[in-house]
Amino acid sequence: MKIDILTIFPDFFRGPLDYGIVRRARETGLVEVSIHDLRNFTKDKHRTVDDRPFGGGEGMVLKPEPIFECLESLGELAGRSERVVGDAKQSVILLSAQGRRLDQSLAAELSALDRIVLICGRYEGVDERVSEHLADREVSIGDYVLSGGELGAAVIVDTVTRLIPGAVGNEASTRQESFTEDAFAGRNARATRDGESGPSSTCVSGGLLDYPHYTRPADFRGMVVPEVLVNGNHDQIRRWRRRTALAKTLRNRPDLIERVALTEEDKELLAQIKGRS
Numbered sequence: 001m002k003i004d005i006l007t008i009f010p011d012f013f014r015g016p017l018d019y020g021i022v023r024r025a026r027e028t029g030l031v032e033v034s035i036h037d038l039r040n041f042t043k044d045k046h047r048t049v050d051d052r053p054f055g056g057g058e059g060m061v062l063k064p065e066p067i068f069e070c071l072e073s074l075g076e077l078a079g080r081s082e083r084v085v086g087d088a089k090q091s092v093i094l095l096s097a098q099g100r101r102l103d104q105s106l107a108a109e110l111s112a113l114d115r116i117v118l119i120c121g122r123y124e125g126v127d128e129r130v131s132e133h134l135a136d137r138e139v140s141i142g143d144y145v146l147s148g149g150e151l152g153a154a155v156i157v158d159t160v161t162r163l164i165p166g167a168v169g170n171e172a173s174t175r176q177e178s179f180t181e182d183a184f185a186g187r188n189a190r191a192t193r194d195g196e197s198g199p200s201s202t203c204v205s206g207g208l209l210d211y212p213h214y215t216r217p218a219d220f221r222g223m224v225v226p227e228v229l230v231n232g233n234h235d236q237i238r239r240w241r242r243r244t245a246l247a248k249t250l251r252n253r254p255d256l257i258e259r260v261a262l263t264e265e266d267k268e269l270l271a272q273i274k275g276r277s
C-alpha cells in the first residue's frame with residue numbers, strides 16, 4: 001500500500017512511524033509512506049500556507065492552493081468521484097474533528113485499498129474547498145479537538161498497516177483483537193478458522209473487547225494468574241476468555257454488547273456475569 005501524508009510539519013513523522021510493526025512493514029515494502037511538505041507548494045518567499053478566514057473570526061485557515069498542487073503532483077490519482085486507477089483503489093482523506101470517527105471497521109476498509117492520501121490540517125482548519133472538491137472523505141480519530149492532523153495521520157497509518165496481511169507476524173492475532181468482527185475484518189477475516197487449533201482459534205473478539213492476557217511468572221508478588229489458564233483444558237480456556245471478554249465489555253463498553261450478534265453461549269455467560277454482580 002502507498003500512503004502519502006500532506007503536512008506543514010514533515011519532521012513530525014520522524015519518530016512515530018519508525019518503530020515496531022510499521023517500521024518493519026515499511027522496510028519490507030508492504031507499505032510505502034511518503035511525507036510531503038506543503039510549504040514546497042507555495043509560491044511566495046515566506047512560503048505562506050495559511051490566511052485569515054473570510055467573514056472574519058478567530059485564527060488562520062490552511063490555504064487551498066498548496067494542498068491542491070501537492071496532490072496534483074502525486075500523479076496517477078483518479079478524480080474524486082471514482083478513486084480507481086486501473087485496478088488500484090485509492091482514498092484521499094482529510095483529517096478533521098468533523099469527520100467520520102475512525103474505528104476498526106473503517107481501518108479494515110482502508111487497509112484493503114492500494115493507496116491512501118492523508119491531508120493534515122492545522123490552525124482553525126482547512127479551506128472547505130479541500131473537503132468539497134479534493135478529499136473523498138473526512139476522518140476524525142475521536143470526539144476531541146487536536147492542534148493538527150498529524151497525530152491522526154500517524155494513528156491511521158498504524159492501525160491500517162497492522163491490518164495489511166503480512167504486517168503482523170501472527171495474522172490470527174489481528175482477528176481476535178478488540179472490536180474485530182469477522183464481517184468488519186476485511187481480508188483478515190478470510191483466514192480460515194477451521195485450520196487452526198488451540199483455544200485462541202475460537203476466541204475471536206467478535207466485536208467485543210479483547211480477553212485479558214497474562215504471561216510469566218504465574219505468581220508475581222502474590223498476584224496469581226487465573227488457574228484455568230495453566231490447566232491446559234482448551235475448552236475451559238475458551239469459555240473463560242469469552243466470559244472475561246464479555247464481562248469487561250459490559251463494564252467498560254456496554255454499547256458494543258448491543259451491537260454484536262451474541263451466541264446462545266454468550267447469552268448464558270452474560271446471564272452468569274449479571275447474576276454475580
Ligand code: SAM
Nearest residue numbers: 095096097121124125140141145146148149152
Ligand atoms: N476548527 C476545527 C473544529 O472545531 O472542528 C478544529 C481545527 S483543529 C485545531 C486543526 C486541525 O487538526 C484540523 O484541521 C484537523 O486536521 C486536525 N484535527 C483536530 N481534531 C481532530 C480529530 N479529532 N481527528 C482528526 N484530526 C483532527
